[in-house]
Amino acid sequence: xxxxxxxxxxxxxxxxxxxxxxxxxxxxxxxxxxxxxxxxxxxxxxxxxxxxxxxxxxxxxxxxxxxxxxxxxxxxxxxxxxxxxxxxxxxxxxxxxxxxxxxxxxxxxxxxxxxxxxxxxxxxxxxxxxxxxxxxxxxxxxxxxxxxxxxxxxxxxxxxxxxxxxxxxxxxxxxxxxxxxxxxxxxxxxxxxxxxxxxxxxxxxxxxxxxxxxxxxxxxxxxxxxxxxxxxxxxxxxxxxxxxxxxxxxxxxxxxxxxxxxxxxxxxxxxxxxxxxxxxxxxxxxxxxxxxxxxxxxxxxxxxxxxxxxxxxxxxxxxxxxxxxxxxxxxxxxxxxxxxxxxxxxxxxxxxxxxxxxxxxxxxxxxxxxxxxxxxxxxxxxxxxxxxxxxxxxxxxxxxxxxxxxxxxxxxxxxxxxxxxxxxxxxxxxxxxxxxxxxxxxxxxxxxxxxxxxxxxxxx
Amino acid sequence: xxxxxxxxxxxxxxxxxxxxxxxxxxxxxxxxxxxxxxxxxxxxxxxxxxxxxxxxxxxxxxxxxxxxxxxxxxxxxxxxxxxxxxxxxxxxxxxxxxxxxxxxxxxxxxxxxxxxxxxxxxxxxxxxxxxxxxxxxxxxxxxxxxxxxxxxxxxxxxxxxxxxxxxxxxxxxxxxxxxxxxxxxxxxxxxxxxxxxxxxxxxxxxxxxxxxxxxxxxxxxxxxxxxxxxxxxxxxxxxxxxxxxxxxxxxxxxxxxxxxxxxxxxxxxxxxxxxxxxxxxxxxxxxxxxxxxxxxxxxxxxxxxxxxxxxxxxxxxxxxxxxxxxxxxxxxxxxxxxxxxxxxxxxxxxxxxxxxxxxxxxxxxxxxxxxxxxxxxxxxxxxxxxxxxxxxxxxxxxxxxxxxxxxxxxxxxxxxx
Numbered sequence: 007x008x009x010x011x012x013x014x015x016x017x018x019x020x021x022x023x024x025x026x027x028x029x030x031x032x033x034x035x036x037x038x039x040x041x042x043x044x045x046x047x048x049x050x051x052x053x054x055x056x057x058x059x060x061x062x063x064x065x066x067x068x069x070x071x072x073x074x075x076x077x078x079x080x081x082x083x084x085x086x087x088x089x090x091x092x093x094x095x096x097x098x099x100x101x102x103x104x105x106x107x108x109x110x111x112x113x114x115x116x117x118x119x120x121x122x123x124x125x126x127x128x129x130x131x132x133x134x135x136x137x138x139x140x141x142x143x144x145x146x147x148x149x150x151x152x153x154x155x156x157x158x159x160x161x162x163x164x165x166x167x168x169x170x171x172x173x174x175x176x177x178x179x180x181x182x183x184x185x186x187x188x189x190x191x192x193x194x195x196x197x198x199x200x201x202x203x204x205x206x207x208x209x210x211x212x213x214x215x216x217x218x219x220x221x222x223x224x225x226x227x228x229x230x231x232x233x234x235x236x237x238x239x240x241x242x243x244x245x246x247x248x249x250x251x252x253x254x255x256x257x258x259x260x261x262x263x264x265x266x267x268x269x270x271x272x273x274x275x276x277x278x279x280x281x282x283x284x285x286x287x288x289x290x291x292x293x294x295x296x297x298x299x300x301x302x303x304x305x306x307x308x309x310x311x312x313x314x315x316x317x318x319x320x321x322x323x324x325x326x327x328x329x330x331x332x333x334x335x336x337x338x339x340x341x342x343x344x345x346x347x348x349x350x351x352x353x354x355x356x357x358x359x360x361x362x363x364x365x366x367x368x369x370x371x372x373x374x375x376x377x378x379x380x381x382x383x384x385x386x387x388x389x390x391x392x393x394x395x396x397x398x399x400x401x402x403x404x405x406x407x408x409x410x411x412x413x414x415x416x417x418x419x420x421x422x423x424x425x426x427x428x429x430x431x432x433x434x435x436x437x438x439x440x441x442x443x444x445x446x447x448x449x450x451x452x453x454x455x456x457x458x459x460x461x462x463x464x465x466x
Numbered sequence: 467x468x469x470x471x472x473x474x475x476x477x478x479x480x481x482x483x484x485x486x487x488x489x490x491x492x493x494x495x496x497x498x499x500x501x502x503x504x505x506x507x508x509x510x511x512x513x514x515x516x517x518x519x520x521x522x523x524x525x526x527x528x529x530x531x532x533x534x535x536x537x538x539x540x541x542x543x544x545x546x547x548x549x550x551x552x553x554x555x556x557x558x559x560x561x562x563x564x565x566x567x568x569x570x571x572x573x574x575x576x577x578x579x580x581x582x583x584x585x586x587x588x589x590x591x592x593x594x595x596x597x598x599x600x601x602x603x604x605x606x607x608x609x610x611x612x613x614x615x616x617x618x619x620x621x622x623x624x625x626x627x628x629x630x631x632x633x634x635x636x637x638x639x640x641x642x643x644x645x646x647x648x649x650x651x652x653x654x655x656x657x658x659x660x661x662x663x664x665x666x667x668x669x670x671x672x673x674x675x676x677x678x679x680x681x682x683x684x685x686x687x688x689x690x691x692x693x694x695x696x697x698x699x700x701x702x703x704x705x706x707x708x709x710x711x712x713x714x715x716x717x718x719x720x721x722x723x724x725x726x727x728x729x730x731x732x733x734x735x736x737x738x739x740x741x742x743x744x745x746x747x748x749x750x751x752x753x754x755x756x757x758x759x760x761x762x763x764x765x766x767x768x769x770x771x772x773x774x775x776x777x778x779x780x781x782x783x784x785x786x787x788x789x790x791x792x793x794x795x796x797x798x799x800x801x802x803x804x805x806x807x808x809x810x811x812x813x814x815x816x817x818x819x820x821x822x823x824x825x826x827x828x829x830x831x832x833x834x835x836x837x838x839x840x841x842x843x844x845x846x847x848x849x850x851x852x853x854x855x856x857x858x859x860x861x862x863x864x865x866x867x868x869x870x871x872x873x874x875x876x877x878x879x880x881x882x883x
Contacts, residue, residue, distance in 0.1 A: 009659055011510040011559075015551050017522045018544035021474030021646075046472040047805045088733065091723035095792045098799020117799055144736060151739050151762060154691050158588035269689075271581040304516045313514065316574025319582045339582045341574075372521050379523020379542050383475045387806040 023382045025408040028395060029220045033227070035234050037207035040395050041223040042215040044388045050216025050223070051115040051388040052128050055396045058204045060182035061107040061249025061330070065175070067196055069149065069184015072105040074200040076145050078112065079103070081136035090131065097123050100389075105182045107249065108329045109400050110204060115389050118217040125214075125230035132205055133234050142194040150189050160274035160339070160441040163265055167462055168276045171258045171437050172333055177249035207234045211399045215392040250330035254280050258437035262456040266444040273345040273442030277352055278335025279435040284327040284401050291426035292325060294418045297373035298365040299323055299355065299427075300336060304372060306355050307336060315351065317344040323356075329401070334431065342443050346450035349438055353454070357433040364424040378412045467652040468644040468818060470808050476645035477809025478539045478549045480557075481819040483640075484633035485533040486613070487606035487672050487750065495576070495613015496621060498530040500629055502572040504537065508552075509559035515552065522548050529811065530611055533749040534823060536816065540809035543646045546655065554659040557639065560630055569623050577619075580612050588690045592864050594882045595686045596698050599860045600753055605674045607750065615883065635666025640822045644808040644815035676700055676751050678858045684880045685863040685873035692739065693872050694759045695766045696862040697773065701754040701853045704747035705825060710837035711849035712754050714793045716743035718785050718846070719776065720756060724792065726776050727758070737764045737772075749824060754853060766863055766874055777854050784847030797838040801831075 031039040060071050079094075079101065080087040094101050097120035102113045112132060116124035156162045166181050173179030184192075212231060214223040258279055282288060293301075300307030300323030311321040321338035336356065340348040359365060365373070385391050385408070398407055438456060440447065451459055486497050505515040505528070519526050522545035528537040539549040584590040594610045601608040641660065643652045677700060702708040720727045720743035731738035741758040758769050785793070807813040821830035863873030870879060 007658070008662065009551065009554070011551075011555065014511065014518055015547035017542075017548055020523070021543050023474065046470070048802060049806065088723055088729060092792065095722060095724060096795050098795050098802075100803070115803070117802055144733070147736065148732075148739065151692075154762065155588070155739075158690050160586060271585045272578065274586075302520060304514070304520050312575055313571065316571045317578065319575060319579040339578070339586070341578055341581065372517065375523055376520045379545075380475075380525055380540070381523070382473050382542070383525065383540055383809075386473050386475075386808070 020379055021382070023409070023412065025385065026391065028405045029224070030405070031224055033207070033232055035207040035232070035236065037231055037234060038211040038399070039224060039227045040211065040213045041220045041227070042213070042391055042395065043218070043220060043223070044215045044391055045217050046386070047388070048118045048217050049115060049388050050118045050121045050124065050214065050218065051113065051392040052125055053213045053392040053396050054112045054128060054132055054210055055213070055399060056110050056204050056206075056210045057108070057400070058209070058248065059106045059109050060180070061177045061328075062204075063177065063180070063184070065177075066188060067192065068180040068188040069182070070192060070196050070200045071110060071204065072182040072184065073146060073149060073189070073192065074197045074204065075103040075105045075110055075112070076149070077137055077142060077197055078131045078135045080141040080145060081138060082130040082134050083136070087141060093127055099124055099127070107178055107182075109396075111393070111396060113389060113393070121216065121218060121226050122229060125226045129230040129234070133231075135201065137194060137198055137201065139194050142197060146189055146192060149183055150186060153183060153186050153189070160267060160270070164274050164276045164439055164441045167263060167265055168333070168335065168437070168439050171260050171263060171439065172255070172280050174255050174259055176252055176254050178254075178328065178330060206236055207231070208236060211396070213392045213395045215388045215395070250283070250328065252330070254331050257435045260437060260460045262451065262454070262459040263437065263439045263462055264444050264448070264459045265439070265441045265462050267441050268443060270441070270443045271342055272339045273342055273440050273447060274339050275349065275352070276335050276337055276439045277349070277356065277436055278333050279432060279437060280331045281325060281334035281430045283331055284329060288426040288430065290414045291418050291422040292430060293377060294370060294373045294415060295359065295365065295423045295427050296323055296325060297377055298369045298423070299359050302376055306359070307352065310351050310355060311338060311340065311348055315344070315348070317341050317348045321352070342446050345440065345442060345447040346453055349454055353433065353436065353438070356431065356436065360427045360431055360433070361424060364427075365420065367420060370420055370423060374415055374418065377415050381412055467642070467647070467649045468808075468814055469647065469649060470644060470814065471646050474543045474646050475540055475808065476543055476546045476643060476647050477813055477815040478541065478546070478553060479642045479644070479809065479813075479815035479819050480537045480553055481640045481823050482535045482634055483638050483823050484535055484669070485531050486609065486611040487532045488633065488669070489606065489609070491603060491609075492617060493621070493625065494609040494617045495611070496617075496625065496629060497535060498611050498613065499572065499576050499618060499621060500626060501528050501530045501535050502576060503564060503569065503626060504528065504556050504560065506568040506572065507563040508556040509562040510555050511552065512563045515556070518548060519552060524549060525810070527811070532607055532611055536819065538809055538811075538816065546647060550655055550659040554663065557634060557636070557660065558663040560634065561627055564623065564626060566623055569626065573618060573621065577615060580615060580618070584610075584612060589688060589694055589864055591688065591882045592686060592694070592696055592862060595684060595880050596696055596755070596860055596862055598882065599682055599684055599862070599880070600678070600698055600700065601676050605676055606672055607674070607676065607748065632669055636660060636663055637666040637668040640819045642815040642818040642822070642828070644813070644818065672750065674750060678860070681857050681859055681861060683861045683863075683874055683877040685865060685870055685877035686880055686882065687867045687870060688864050690864060690866050692760055692762060693766050693866065693869070694757065694864045695769055695874070696864065697756040698860045698862070699754045699854055699858065701745060701752040703751050704749060705834070705837070708849045708853060709745065709747055709752060711841050711846045712745040712752075712853060713747070714797065714838065714841055715780070715846055715850055715854070716745050716754065717793045717796060718789050719743050719780070727773060730776070731758060731769060731772055737761050738769055765872065770861070770874055774856055777850065777856065781847065781851040781854065784843045784850075787843065790843050790846070794838060794841070798835065801835045
């Protein structure tokens, strides 16, 4: 039968999606464990998540949590940093430490036959890191050098300045790496204290996902972490959400900011303001709104800036979800000569979706379909499943959350989207930040009506 | 076709055996610009490629390198017909949908891609300088896949038509499906959607020789804080004898804290910020690349001397048994990790096509793994001795603007744009 090319083929019913069962356990020392069987490849993933991330850095100690995370694999017991690296390589482990604003997450993936060795290594590194002075000095210096290299990276420069403009002195207002000044002042004792406060069995959750039965996954966790004692005097420690409870500024400290980068062929843009918390009841409506506005290839912003105007290789909007209020922003690199036009087009789109030109029914249908129909592919790898379960814990979501996601998003109405956009986006508060060639662009910025730009020196 | 029923998705992956190696000087960047045009519509769906597929929950993308262009969709099982309809329509019926306006927009998008990923990125033009030095001007690996801005600006719509007719047809393509689909059904679907498209003539293979008979030193100025040293050697083509050995050598020399150069330069002496190496395996011939960034205040000469010593030691003594055990454990684990996804770049469907196009055997996975399992200390030592010679390489210093003097001695200044 020849193919009918007069119409696109119908798409069948969405396949049903079941998230694999999550088993909950608690070890005698208070540590929470979650296990999930995942049998598609002979692999096991361990993710240890502790509450507390860069938002918990004390003022003047910015970067201490990230530096502490970085120190975990620098030695434990008799093992030097080199020995640790050798140990992980011998089991082919993928090892990663991620310090976010609200949580610190350590991930170790290995072959299922090395599950016990992997869990044992993860336990030693997180419970008993050596934190030697000479390793501290080296790691701190590498981080200082990395901060110096940020001067070459437009996107990183923009992120750092954008957080500052949005959050001011709030504990979310710095990059997790910290600042040259704070790292210069840091001593190994700061790292020791940070480790002691953060890595407590009562604050930690271990998620184990892989090619073993639940009992086997749990036994592996028990063998590795069962001996973890709470630190002296720290039992019954209270969970603090820390940064999330600190009030954020009502508006950004500037409307238009330029970070000069001479002769840059593109301007890197960030446009946005602080918006909702991850826990907002408007979360599903905001996801749909963002998908229509700028969250994917087929969205207003990308179609405008890339496919219609050719100003950019790609432009996106997104929410940086946190326990406390997080940024909503647009990010794009645009042709230097099109900087002001691209900003004007962006601001127009960001404003229009609130009401003047709300998302149409076809746009909403597309947005919802992209969020829901492809959802199962997010759970293909053991590591994806494990990190997803960590999200449940961090944001206090029910274990049924992933199966409820599709109906939740499908139920969002166009009124929900317009109302959420009007509530959470405020065009009078958008901060526009440009890393680009000041001399070429400054003449055209006046047309934007955002006032005189504040020109930031490349601070550290 | 590969069945994997763990998640209700199917991966569609289509390779065309054409890349920037099929271009001529003056037309560089064409294969990649053409890839962009494949997303702008075809005769029976004469508008953007993304909307119907995103509406169906698909994830999709494409990419171009020196040797091939690939396109993929990951769709819910329910949308497999749609994905195959779309892929086959642009294989069979692209040209009627091509307009001057779409061409002009994508030219601008590609120029912006070039600015974002190369011009406005630190060290972003280093690989262009390296390949230009490694390969003669008429060798198809001389230029970067993104092409020169001048060539991109000069391309015309007429060029697109000839290119499509030469390279985009079944005789030059390979389709792989992986995921939640029965094999019989997959084969009949492929037949249904692609069976009517005229076969076309398989284009002649591109053949070109490349070698160096000396060390060439060059220096490139860039907007960077810290100087960086690149060393590059010609090396065996993908899957050729020695290719796996050089891949393993890259780990032993420079990847991870235990590697020889990381340990010495970054960990113990702290004269470098980072060091990395890889065997850039390609169809006609490969190159082995070593990259090291100087720590603040450190010069490139000292780094080069340490690297030369370590390369000399590897050639003279080979790796230790412990190093071999570690490198092979890591390589074997990587092969297992590659089995975790059906689609996208590097997923199982992409691997099937890589093996099919480049080895003529989609089931080459286990023999590919065997290349690593069969490697020995002496075979690595032989590869180091044969290929990583100090007198047959390109050494590129990338230095902050105005600091050409901080390059290795006797380096010739090069300009890339």
